[in-house]
Amino acid sequence: MAVESLSDTLWDVVICxxxxxxxxxxLSLSRSGKNILHIDPNEYYGGAEAAFSLQEAEKWAASVSxxxxxxxxxxxxxxITKPENVEDLSFPRAYSLALAxxxxxxxxxxxxxxxxxxxxxxxxxxxxxxxxxxxSPSAPSEPRTLVRIPSTREDVFxxxxxxxxxxxxxxxxxxxxxxxDNPENSEKWKPHAQNxxxxxxxxxxxxxxxxxxxxxTLTLSLDxxxxxxxxxxxxxxxxxxxxxxxxxxxxxxxxxxxxxEIAQVSCRAGAVGGAVYMLGTGIKGTSAADDGMELELTxxxxxxxxxxxxxxxxGTRDAGISRLVAVIGSPLKFLFxxxxxxxxxxxVAIVAFPAGSLTTAxxxxxxxxxxxFAHSSDxxxxxxxxxxxxxxxxxxPDSKELLDKALEFFLSSVGETPVxxxxxxxYYEQYAGMTPPASGTDDLAISFPAPSFSLSFDDTTLDPxxxxxxRVMGETAIETDYMxxxxxxxxxxxxxxx
Amino acid sequence: MADSANAPKPSSSVKLVLLGEAAVGKxxxxxxxxxxxxxxxxxxxxxxxxxxxxxNLPTRTIKFEIWDTAGQERxxxxxxxxxxNAQAALVVYDLTKPTSLVKAKHWVAELQxxxxxxxxxxxxxxxxDLTNDGAGSGAAESGDDSGDARKITTExxxxxxxxxxxxxxxxxxxxxYNVTEVFTAIANxxxxxxxxxxxxxxxxxxxxxxxxxxxxxxxxRDPNAKEGCAC
Numbered sequence: 001m002a003v004e005s006l007s008d009t010l011w012d013v014v015i016c017x018x019x020x021x022x023x024x025x026x027l028s029l030s031r032s033g034k035n036i037l038h039i040d041p042n043e044y045y046g047g048a049e050a051a052f053s054l055q056e057a058e059k060w061a062a063s064v065s066x067x068x069x070x071x072x073x074x075x076x077x078x079x080i081t082k083p084e085n086v087e088d089l090s091f092p093r094a095y096s097l098a099l100a101x102x103x104x105x106x107x108x109x110x111x112x113x114x115x116x117x118x119x120x121x122x123x124x125x126x127x128x129x130x131x132x133x134x135x136s137p138s139a140p141s142e143p144r145t146l147v148r149i150p151s152t153r154e155d156v157f158x159x160x161x162x163x164x165x166x167x168x169x170x171x172x173x174x175x176x177x178x179x180x181d182n183p184e185n186s187e188k189w190k191p192h193a194q195n196x197x198x199x200x201x202x203x204x205x206x207x208x209x210x211x212x213x214x215x216x217t218l219t220l221s222l223d224x225x226x227x228x229x230x231x232x233x234x235x236x237x238x239x240x241x242x243x244x245x246x247x248x249x250x251x252x253x254x255x256x257x258x259x260x261e262i263a264q265v266s267c268r269a270g271a272v273g274g275a276v277y278m279l280g281t282g283i284k285g286t287s288a289a290d291d292g293m294e295l296e297l298t299x300x301x302x303x304x305x306x307x308x309x310x311x312x313x314x315g316t317r318d319a320g321i322s323r324l325v326a327v328i329g330s331p332l333k334f335l336f337x338x339x340x341x342x343x344x345x346x347x348v349a350i351v352a353f354p355a356g357s358l359t360t361a362x363x364x365x366x367x368x369x370x371x372x373f374a375h376s377s378d379x380x381x382x383x384x385x386x387x388x389x390x391x392x393x394x395x396x397p398d399s400k401e402l403l404d405k406a407l408e409f410f411l412s413s414v415g416e417t418p419v420x421x422x423x424x425x426x427y428y429e430q431y432a433g434m435t436p437p438a439s440g441t442d443d444l445a446i447s448f449p450a451p452s453f454s455l456s457f458d459d460t461t462l463d464p465x466x467x468x469x470x471r472v473m474g475e476t477a478i479e480t481d482y483m484x485x486x487x488x489x490x491x492x493x494x495x496x497x498x
Numbered sequence: 499m500a501d502s503a504n505a506p507k508p509s510s511s512v513k514l515v516l517l518g519e520a521a522v523g524k525x526x527x528x529x530x531x532x533x534x535x536x537x538x539x540x541x542x543x544x545x546x547x548x549x550x551x552x553x554n555l556p557t558r559t560i561k562f563e564i565w566d567t568a569g570q571e572r573x574x575x576x577x578x579x580x581x582x583n584a585q586a587a588l589v590v591y592d593l594t595k596p597t598s599l600v601k602a603k604h605w606v607a608e609l610q611x612x613x614x615x616x617x618x619x620x621x622x623x624x625x626x627d628l629t630n631d632g633a634g635s636g637a638a639e640s641g642d643d644s645g646d647a648r649k650i651t652t653e654x655x656x657x658x659x660x661x662x663x664x665x666x667x668x669x670x671x672x673x674x675y676n677v678t679e680v681f682t683a684i685a686n687x688x689x690x691x692x693x694x695x696x697x698x699x700x701x702x703x704x705x706x707x708x709x710x711x712x713x714x715x716x717x718x719r720d721p722n723a724k725e726g727c728a729c
Contacts, residue, residue: 093612122579124712125712125713126711126713127713245713246714249713256582264577264578264579265577265579268577268580344712346711347711378711
């Protein structure tokens with residue numbers, strides 16, 4: 001089909017925004033034969049999940065630097081700091097800094113969809129390796145140390161970091177979680193389902209604070225107060241994902257910027273499926289038309305479409321997270337070691353400062369954990385010899401200070417002399433997205449919710465995408481066809497034309 | 499390309515991206531290369547933009563994974579992942595259309611800025627059949643007295659290609675002239691060291707920088723497999 005002009009075509013769906021949800025929708029609909037125009041007001045792919053070169057990061061930060069974001073941005077208070085000695089920084093394009101890095105558990109539905117749609121062939125995945133906590137010293141004069149969390153039964157067995165008694169407790173818990181849904185075990189946790197997981201661990205498994213911290217860190221709970229029901233499900237996912245794609249790791253991370261890369265690969269597959277792409281183009285106005293609606297684009301074009309799908313970017317103003325991205329002038333090699341024989345070298349390691357382990361100058365202790373995602377240069381996010389740290393904490397008046405502190409303490413706890421330097425900082429705050437108004441079956445304009453804050457990919461974000469696909473496909477929708485596409489010609493490993 | 503050698507030669511995949519102004523014949527060049535076919539008045543490319551073709555060299559087989567722009571170049575909205583890890587690029591202009599060489603130079607600059615440092619770039623002037631050098635076909639359409647629609651001299655483009663270190667060819671997708679030569683020259687120009695072995699997990703120590711860390715999603719999904727990737 002030739003698209004001679006945008007306005008002569010009646011589009012089945014116009015999709016606005018190239019975040020993951022919209023991009024997966026473009027892929028699924030275009031390859032299911034629908035006529036898709038995919039636009040984005042930004043000059044880059046990925047929306048709130050984009051990955052930026054330093055140049056792009058600077059441009060972006062300038063646009064969301066105000067303390068109160070102008071609607072409809074989900075971001076505010078962005079600032080960039082370059083310490084004096086930046087000669088170690090490489091050229092801007094050597095970096096690909098992710099706005100919202102998320103690890104993806106092996107059991108995630110997202111991976112199943114990438115495989116069934118064959119889009120996974122264009123993505124390189126790296127293993128997510130160990131989880132660590134930063135242990136506060138018993139005496140103030142001593143340095144902080146990093147302790148690796150044993151997260152499988154083999155691991156617990158072989159670790160020397162914890163006492164024999166603690167090992168027994170941890171073993172018992174891991175065994176419990178593997179079958180947490182069976183009737184006997186359910187009885188044990190269901191009465192406490194809504195209580196904080198750490199209380200459950202304390203009361204039912206007699207875990208001390210340190211062991212509780214290990215478990216809470218594995219859940220990546222932003223406030224550290226995850227409920228028992230949800231927390232057990234996440235630990236279960238961790239354990240059941242272990243070894244699925246190879247020994248020694250439970251989660252993976254897409255090279256070149258995580259979710260951003262999957263969004264781009266989906267757009268690319270959407271283009272191959274016939275979708276037309278325009279960046280730097282948003283929607284100026286909408287009006288009703290005979291066959292659906294007419295959209296006036298910021299480019300001046302007027303297009304007709306049966307349906308419009310976009311992201312809902314109205315942030316709530318009362319909840320948010322603070323993020324700090326730091327380029328480090330050291331590869332931090334010891335973080336990225338395979339701990340199981342035959343395991344791939346991980347590209348990502350997770351470090352947590354437990355709640356209460358950081359204190360502001362004014363004497364306020366941190367109420368929540370601070371998570372540090374460390375990415376090696378294997379992720380393609382920085383040049384060889386460097387690494388990127390992504391720090392996250394719930395946004396509070398103290399969060400910026402706490403993140404800066406966490407970065408400083410982390411760098412001095414890694415045991416390298418001289419202490420590795422941070423070459424480049426991006427700080428920003430991100431609002432939680434509000435739940436978009438539910439759309440009726442007659443609505444021609446549908447909104448996807450804003451990306452979740454979760455530090456691991458949340459499968460529920462895939463549901464609205466499938467919902468819209470079904471609605472657009474209408475009576476022809478066959479559930480098993482969703483995201484199930486053959487390889488494009490010749491892309492298969494075994495070339496049948498050989 | 500159907501000669502099947504008895505002993506299997508080493509086979510490598512090469513990602514090749516196609517760039518150039520709309521309507522210079524990018525897809526036609528690929529169609530000629532892959533299917534030895536030509537379509538007059540081909541519609542702009544939308545969709546089917548990923549093709550593969552093998553190129554047999556004396557000592558190895560190169561499998562080109564060719565990424566056409568799927569019409570996206572009209573809106574200058576190529577995803578960075580499109581260039582990423584591309585080992586070769588074909589930048590095409592129409593030698594009857596001066597603006598297309600300007601655009602080609604723009605793409606070359608963009609590749610030099612954004613693509614992998616070792617990328618092999620070939621500059622290709624297409625539609626040689628519309629000129630006097632074009633083996634006698636097609637030139638009649640031109641209103642020019644000489645019957646020659648050429649607007650860009652070989653010297654001009656060749657000098658530019660030499661300055662920038664590009665391979666250079668003039669081709670006709672319509673007659674097939676020089677088309678296979680372009681791809682063979684690219685295959686020969688790809689340094690042996692930058693070749694990743696045919697896709698496949700584990701097969702990778704010789705491969706690029708970080709290839710060996712790749713997690714293979716197509717392996718067995720077996721949570722009990724302690725030895726992992728039976729790739």
